[in-house]
Amino acid sequence: MIEPTRSFRIRVLAGLAAIAVIGAACGGSTTSPSPATSAPPASVPASGEVPSTPSDDLSGQEVTVIGTWGGTEQDAFLAMVKPWEERTGATVKYTGTRDLNTVLTTGVASGVLPDLAGLPGPGQMTEWAGSLVDLSGVLDSATYSSETAAPLVELGTVNGKLVGVFIKTAVKGLIWYNPSVIDLSGGAPATWDDLQGVVSQNASKAQAAWCVGIESGAASGWPGTDWIEDIVLRQAGPDVYNSWWQGQVKWTDPQIKSAFETFGSVVAAAYGGGTGVNATNFQVAGDPLFASPPGCLFHHQASFITGLGGFATATAGTDYDFFPFPDIDAQYSGAVEGAGDLFGMFHDTPAARSLMAYLVTAEAQDIWVKIGGALSANKNATGYPDDISKRSAEALLNAKIFVFDASDLMPAAMNSAFWSGVVKYASDPGQLDSILAELDSAQADAYGG
Amino acid sequence: MDPRLVTAVIVVVGVPAVLVGYIWLTELGLRLFGQRLRPRIRPWLWLAPALAFLAVFLVYPTIGTFVRSLHNKAGTEFVGIENFAWFFGNASSLIALRNSLIWLVVLTAITVGIGLLIALLVDRVRYETVAKSVIFVPLAISMVAASVIWTFMYDWRTPPEPQVGTLNSVLGSAGIAPVAWVQQSGWAFNTILLVVVMAWMWTGFCMVILSAALKGINPELLEAARVDGASERQVFRGITLPLLAPTIAVVTTTMIITALKAFDVVFVMTSGNYDTQVVAYQMIKQLYDFGQPGRASAIAVILLLAIIPVMALNIRRFRAQEAIR
Numbered sequence: 001m002i003e004p005t006r007s008f009r010i011r012v013l014a015g016l017a018a019i020a021v022i023g024a025a026c027g028g029s030t031t032s033p034s035p036a037t038s039a040p041p042a043s044v045p046a047s048g049e050v051p052s053t054p055s056d057d058l059s060g061q062e063v064t065v066i067g068t069w070g071g072t073e074q075d076a077f078l079a080m081v082k083p084w085e086e087r088t089g090a091t092v093k094y095t096g097t098r099d100l101n102t103v104l105t106t107g108v109a110s111g112v113l114p115d116l117a118g119l120p121g122p123g124q125m126t127e128w129a130g131s132l133v134d135l136s137g138v139l140d141s142a143t144y145s146s147e148t149a150a151p152l153v154e155l156g157t158v159n160g161k162l163v164g165v166f167i168k169t170a171v172k173g174l175i176w177y178n179p180s181v182i183d184l185s186g187g188a189p190a191t192w193d194d195l196q197g198v199v200s201q202n203a204s205k206a207q208a209a210w211c212v213g214i215e216s217g218a219a220s221g222w223p224g225t226d227w228i229e230d231i232v233l234r235q236a237g238p239d240v241y242n243s244w245w246q247g248q249v250k251w252t253d254p255q256i257k258s259a260f261e262t263f264g265s266v267v268a269a270a271y272g273g274g275t276g277v278n279a280t281n282f283q284v285a286g287d288p289l290f291a292s293p294p295g296c297l298f299h300h301q302a303s304f305i306t307g308l309g310g311f312a313t314a315t316a317g318t319d320y321d322f323f324p325f326p327d328i329d330a331q332y333s334g335a336v337e338g339a340g341d342l343f344g345m346f347h348d349t350p351a352a353r354s355l356m357a358y359l360v361t362a363e364a365q366d367i368w369v370k371i372g373g374a375l376s377a378n379k380n381a382t383g384y385p386d387d388i389s390k391r392s393a394e395a396l397l398n399a400k401i402f403v404f405d406a407s408d409l410m411p412a413a414m415n416s417a418f419w420s421g422v423v424k425y426a427s428d429p430g431q432l433d434s435i436l437a438e439l440d441s442a443q444a445d446a447y448g449g
Numbered sequence: 450m451d452p453r454l455v456t457a458v459i460v461v462v463g464v465p466a467v468l469v470g471y472i473w474l475t476e477l478g479l480r481l482f483g484q485r486l487r488p489r490i491r492p493w494l495w496l497a498p499a500l501a502f503l504a505v506f507l508v509y510p511t512i513g514t515f516v517r518s519l520h521n522k523a524g525t526e527f528v529g530i531e532n533f534a535w536f537f538g539n540a541s542s543l544i545a546l547r548n549s550l551i552w553l554v555v556l557t558a559i560t561v562g563i564g565l566l567i568a569l570l571v572d573r574v575r576y577e578t579v580a581k582s583v584i585f586v587p588l589a590i591s592m593v594a595a596s597v598i599w600t601f602m603y604d605w606r607t608p609p610e611p612q613v614g615t616l617n618s619v620l621g622s623a624g625i626a627p628v629a630w631v632q633q634s635g636w637a638f639n640t641i642l643l644v645v646v647m648a649w650m651w652t653g654f655c656m657v658i659l660s661a662a663l664k665g666i667n668p669e670l671l672e673a674a675r676v677d678g679a680s681e682r683q684v685f686r687g688i689t690l691p692l693l694a695p696t697i698a699v700v701t702t703t704m705i706i707t708a709l710k711a712f713d714v715v716f717v718m719t720s721g722n723y724d725t726q727v728v729a730y731q732m733i734k735q736l737y738d739f740g741q742p743g744r745a746s747a748i749a750v751i752l753l754l755a756i757i758p759v760m761a762l763n764i765r766r767f768r769a770q771e772a773i774r
Contacts, residue, residue: 102737127740207609218720272607275629278722279605288607295607413739423722427632438540446739 059089061351066103067118067341070096072307076371077167083367084358090351098217101412104128107346115352118167119342121408122155123415125164132163133345138353139165144360151402152377156342165360168374169340170302171396172405173230173325176311177298178289179318181205188323192234195298195326199269202297206288208271211296213285214422215278221419223282224263224426225407226337227300231259233335234328238401245406247414247447251439257432263422264429271296274426284309290319300325302339303392307373316386324395334400339408340377410446417442471498511753518746532747542731542748548640549728553708555641559648560704561697564655568663569685581660585653592650596717599646603630603718634724643725646714651707655700662696663689695770702763709752728752 069077074096081092097103101120107113108131119125125132135156144165145153156164175195177184182202189195199209214224233241236255243249244256251257270277271288287310288295305311306320314320327333345356358364362380369376370383375393384390396402407415421435475494479487521528536542567584571577587595604614605627612618617627631639666689674684712729719725721734728748736745 105737105740218716220720220722275605275632276607278632279629280607295609413741416734416738420722427634427723 057089058351058354061088061090061349063090063092063116063349063351063355064114065092065094065116065355066100066114067094067096067343068098068100068120069118069341070098072312072371073373076368076374079371080359080364080367081355084355084364088351088354090354092355113346115347115349116343116345116356119164119344120412121415122164122342122404123409123411125156125342125344126158127412128344129158129161129163131346133348135162135165135345135356138345138348138356139360140357147362147378147380148360149377149379149397149402151404152338152340155404164342164344165356166340166377167343167359168365168368169338169377169396170304170375171324171392172226172302172337172339173233173300174303174305174322174392174395175298175300175325176286176289176305176320176322178294179321181289181294182297184321184323189326191326191330192328199297206294206297208296209269209298210266210271211286211288211299212267212270212277213280213282214426215281219419220278221422222407223285223301224277224422225415225418226302226405227263227266228256228259228422229337229406230300230325231262231328232256232406233337233401233403234325234332235259235262237329237332238335238403241403241406245409247410247443251436251443252433257436260425260432260436264425264432266300267426267429274429277426278423286311290314303375303389303396304373306389312373316388320388322388322392332401335403336395336399336401337403337405338396338399339405412446414443414446417446514746514749517742518744518750520743522741522743524742528743532744533751535744536731536747536751541726542728544724545726545728545731548637548724548726549709549711551637551640552644552647552711552727553705555644556647556651556708556711557701557704559644560651560655561701563648564652564700565659565693565697567652567656568660569689572660572663581653581656584656587650588653590650592713593717595646595650596714599649599714600718603642605629605632631719631725632723637724639719639723640725643714643718646718647707647711651704655704658700659693659696662693666692695766698763698766702759705759706756709756 067074067077074094078092078094081094085091095114100118101124104113104117104119104124108128113131119128139162141162148166152166152169153162156162156166182198182205184198189198203209212223212227214221216222229241232244232255235258236244240249240255244253249256267274267277272280282301286299286301286305289297289299290310299305306316311320324336327335343356343359345352360378362376362378362382365376365378365381366383368374369381369389370385372385372389375389375396379397384393407418410418417439421439424435425432472495475491479491479494482490517524518532519527519529521531567580571580574580590598601613602615604612605617606612606614608627612621612627614627614630616630620627630642633639633642670688670692671684674688679687710729711727712733715721715725715727715730716733721727721730726734729752732745732748732752735741735748
């Protein structure tokens with residue numbers, strides 16, 4: 001039996017002290033990950049006053065940002081925030097993740113969130129609206145709404161609360177081609193039938209009519225959903241399109257089914273067939289356009305493709321050019337589908353407010369626009385590096401009918417089911433009816449609440 | 450000083466200090482009890498921290514998951530077995546169930562079978578250590594890295610382009626058309642290809658454990674059998690195998706659990722497309738992509754229940770063995 005002695009008591013006290021120290025250390029570490037949430041320095045105006053301008057002195061503060069951008073996109077974003085960091089003395093701590101949805105879902109549930117974050121899409125944004133800060137007090141509202149295309153302002157608003165802004169945007173449904181392979185100087189095909197005519201005239205010039213690649217990791221299938229959306233919009237019209245993403249039109253509806261079938265005809269005429277479509281990553285899917293002999297005549301992808309794959313090193317105008325997705329039904333002529341990267345604010349700190357207000361200005365937007373691969377929602381950002389990006393920005397801002405990417409607007413579960421449905425369809429088109437029936441049951445499930 | 454450094458010092462010095470402090474404190478507390486009671490209370494006091502950790506991090510979440518699995522999406526309403534009914538009435542999860550079963554059978558068969566074979570074969574050669582190291586090395590690679598490596602192995606390009614995937618370039622040099630391996634869903638072939646990735650990693654593990662058990666067999670027993678005229682096959686079936694049986698059981702259990710936990714390989718290589726989804730993958734999808742914690746919990750409970758018989762068998766075996774000793 002151990003008999004406590006004097007030295008023993010001292011050691012007990014030492015042990016207790018160690019417990020206390022560890023307790024203190026743990027207590028300290030729970031607050032340290034977000035130093036920006038600690039009390040602001042006196043020089044910063046309290047929230048509620050005039051939106052802080054980028055010239056505020058915020059030195060030593062940090063804004064944590066999570067987004068999906070990696071590689072060149074990440075570099076572009078960091079270049080965009082650099083002037084702000086220099087002006088304010090604050091730093092941006094950016095983390096890029098392809099698994100944004102998981103990170104933020106967990107974050108919203110647990111409360112451990114970055115100050116600013118990219119949001120996967122308007123559908124998901126709506127679900128998180130309660131955790132997001134109302135930006136109308138953060139941005140200069142009047143300037144923001146006058147500079148930004150109205151449909152995009154509207155998309156960032158939930159129940160009258162502005163919770164999301166577009167850091168960059170893209171026009172979906174552009175058809176890319178190589179002008180040295182196909183001569184379209186006489187005018188781009190205006191209708192789907194004209195396009196089929198161009199395809200059959202030039203059939204001998206490439207191995208296949210289309211380049212399609214829908215591989216994209218856990219999000220595989222999304223480029224195919226863009227195809228189907230573009231077809232629905234022009235075949236069935238914007239009303240059907242909007243009711244469809246709202247869950248009011250079934251997937252087995254003949255109008256949606258026919259859009260799948262039109263896409264199926266494209267897959268059948270694609271470089272590598274359905275197997276190639278599924279195996280090819282979307283970033284390099286258009287590369288066979290530049291091969292010799294060319295692998296395909298056309299590639300369908302959003303405006304951001306100019307920053308990716310073979311497009312990034314090719315010359316705009318001589319190596320590649322685009323025309324808008326042709327009309328299928330004349331009554332819906334001029335319809336455009338757009339998309340963009342939404343940004344929201346989870347912590348209302350002076351530095352986060354200042355950064356947010358800065359990011360939507362024409363000055364900041366111009367930086368990314370000049371680097372390429374991005375269009376701006378801001379009408380005053382005009383630094384587009386070439387004619388092609390300028391034309392795509394105009395297509396977006398001057399659209400007669402503007403709709404947002406339907407799959408991004410659908411509830412996450414529906415979106416994810418749509419992606420895998422497209423993958424399944426590309427690998428086995430004969431299963432269309434059962435795929436659509438499965439999507440119907442996913443729809444019944446996803447919109448139920 | 451860097452606060453992280455301070456934290457590190459506190460952890461290195463503080464944690465042992467707290468542990469020692471705790472033991473001393475319990476001794477102090479024990480003085481309240483009579484001399485006779487102390488030895489009976491002491492073990493429980495020493496176990497208490499571990500039990501508390503178990504309760505907080507294992508028992509409570511398990512019960513919580515079970516309760517959650519009986520509630521709706523928002524967790525506000527009791528829905529009974531609805532989430533379980535959904536799982537078993539859904540085409541996609543039935544395929545996942547089938548695939549998990551394939552994983553369980555094929556992975557266990559390959560790793561334990563080949564692991565045992567290699568352990569027996571290298572037992573008699575001089576370069577045993579080298580051979581074993583080579584086979585063991587893949588286990589040190591992270592699951593994600595291994596999946597990426599095998600993504601290159603199975604890679605497929607649209608034909609006129611050069612095949613950079615190992616398998617397809619081998620086929621190509623033999624003049625055979627390339628195959629898009631991971632898309633071959635007929636007969637669950639692609640699932641088996643994914644199992645191979647995991648087997649490549651875990652065969653070494655089984656081999657090392659079985660080899661160690663093999664070394665533990667008393668050579669005199671084998672010697673005696675041989676002297677009595679037993680053939681090598683008879684020695685193996687009559688002596689080696691029965692003596693290895695407990696180890697094989699342990700290794701098999703470990704592999705069954707590993708197979709049921711399979712997720713990384715599927716996530717990296719196919720994202721669950723082409724009918725390669727497994728049960729654990731469905732759980733993650735329901736939880737994060739679909740925002741259905743109730744259903745995800747139901748799948749977790751199903752996985753847990755699936756492991757229970759294996760555990761029960763294992764415990765029975767363990768008890769039987771203890772009884773022999």
